[in-house]
Amino acid sequence: MDNEELTLFRDMTRRALEQEISPNIEEWEAQHMVPRQLWHTLGQAGLLCPDMPEEFGAAGTTPQVTFAIIEELSRMGFGGIASGYGIHSNIVAPYIEHFGTEEQKAQWLPKMVTGEALGALAMTEPGAGSDVQSIRTNAVKDGDEWVLNGSKIFITNGMLADLVIVAAITDPGKGAKGTSLFIVDTTLPGFARGKKIEKMGQHTSDTAELFFQDVRLPASALLGELNKGFVIMMTELPRERLGIAAQAVAAAEGALDITVDYVLERKAFGQTVASFQNTRFTLAEVKTEIAVNRAFYEKCAEAYASDSLSAEEAAMLKYASTEMQCKTIDQCLQLFGGYGYTIEYPISRFYTDARIQRIYGGTSEIMKELVARSILGR
Ligand SMILES: Cc1cc2nc3c(=O)[nH]c(=O)nc-3n(C[C@H](O)[C@H](O)[C@H](O)COP(=O)(O)OP(=O)(O)OC[C@H]3O[C@@H](n4cnc5c(N)ncnc54)[C@H](O)[C@@H]3O)c2cc1C
Missing domain, CATH: 1.10.540.10 (Acyl-CoA dehydrogenase/oxidase, N-terminal domain)
Structure with missing residues (x-):
């Protein structure tokens, strides 16, 4: 297009x-x-x-x-x-x-x-979040089938998903080199969903705990090559992080739009909130930070389109854009005063929805580790 x-x-x-x-x-x-x-x-x-x-x-x-x-x-x-x-x-x-x-x-x-x-992706476990290599969910070959056992936590779309891509150990003791992916049909016996996990924001995305007890998977459920699950996950991560950055930049833009409308209407001390120098400077700061991040996001999106987005760039983008999202939306909410803290005003939803962005898809700290590794070579 x-x-x-x-x-x-x-x-x-x-x-x-x-x-x-x-x-x-x-x-x-x-x-x-x-x-x-x-x-x-x-x-x-x-x-x-x-x-x-x-x-x-x-x-x-x-x-x-x-x-x-x-x-x-x-x-x-x-x-x-x-x-x-x-x-x-x-x-x-x-x-x-x-x-x-x-x-x-x-x-x-x-x-x-x-x-x-509806699809879901299940990597995280109670004992393995940032450290995905420590997963314990495992699949053992039995004749032509795989038998899957274990559990996953914090799985987006988990309550409604019809298929879940599950990371599981297929060669114990080999860590990343012994991990494979399976497409699990959620109608299979042995698959169960825990209760919906209640969160502080993003209420319209359900988040679930999933359980696999002797789920018998056909050989055809293996996604990609055996023991290459990590390579696949690493290959797809830049796109996942680009998607999170798309959320971050556009949510900040949306928050700024509704904030501008609000400060032009709201009056204090006989004038609009927009007329205070603090408001004008805050809006200028927010707009500038968004513009800088949008430019980097678009550069990365173009790189992805030409197959040249590196893991480090995607990590820098995820880190920068989600930190910017949380900071700027907090600044916007401040301009709403007490009304910003009520659920009646959507700015409060922008605020609570933003917070997880610095955590899922790899935390800001893990993004910084990845970038540092690319600088130092270790
Ligand atoms: C709403 C929501 C949706 C999610 N959706 C999914 C999903 O669909 N699929 C899925 O598989 N997972 C999903 N997750 C899980 C998410 O990716 C993990 O929560 C995230 O990777 C962090 O793992 P953890 O929670 O175990 O935190 P931990 O790994 O325990 O981290 C705790 C703290 O330690 C820090 N830390 C950890 N390791 C290091 C290190 N080496 N150096 C410095 N600091 C470090 C972290 O940055 C963090 O601040 C979701 C989580 C939530 C809350």
Whole structure:
């Protein structure tokens, strides 16, 4: 898509989201869950997995279009839905497209495009978050099948997912070199969901604990090569981090927009809040920080499009953009005074939705470690 087409597409997306999500967002936020139907609706609107190949019923666009949808969801203050959407369209579908067999693609991608199948990615365990190499979930070969045992925590879309890509040990004692990925159909016996994990924000993305007890997987459930799970995860991480940066930059832009509207209206000491020098400087700082991050995000998105986004750049981008998101949204909320702290004003949702961005997809500290390693070589 050229720039003009992308602008038209963004407008169309915003109209669809305005119609399908805006009237319901407060109810869904209160329920801490979106209805399963939302994913069918987004599928019908052609908004799920747009960059998957046309042969699977998708639009066959570039990933730029998927990033644009993540941005519009985030800009409108639907941070939780943006996360669930990102996992489904920006992570799970590309994993299958890039590493799946023709049979796996034919089985899952058409349903992911329509919303009939919702995807999740399960790496984290109670004892292994940043240190993913310490996972204990394991799969043991038994005849033609794999037997999967273990548990995962904090899995986005976990309550509703129809397929979960699960990282499991297949060669014990070899750490990263003994880890494989499996596509787990959640209707299989032995798969169970724990209770929904209650969070401080992103209420419209459900987060679950998942359990696998002697889940018998067919040989065809293995995603990519045996014991190459880590290589696959590392290959896909730059795209995942680009998606998180898309959320960060667009959410900050959306927060700034509603803040400008508010300070122009709100009066104190006989003048608008916008007229105070502090407000003017804060808005100037926020706008500048967003612009700097948007420029780096777009540079990284272009690098991804030409297959040249490095792991270090993606880590720098994730770190910088999510720290900027939290800082600028906090500055915006301050300009709302007490109203900013109430759930009646969406700025409070921008604020609570932002906080996790510095933690999932690799914490800011882990991003700094990755960048430092690229500088020092160790
Ligand atoms: C809402 C939500 C959604 C999530 N979605 C998913 C999902 O869909 N799939 C999935 O697999 N996971 C998911 N996660 C898990 C998330 O990726 C992890 O929480 C994250 O990677 C951090 O792991 P941890 O929570 O175990 O923290 P820990 O690893 O225990 O970290 C604790 C603290 O120690 C710091 N730390 C750890 N190691 C180092 C180090 N080497 N150097 C310096 N500091 C360090 C961390 O930065 C952090 O500040 C989600 C989490 C949440 C809360």
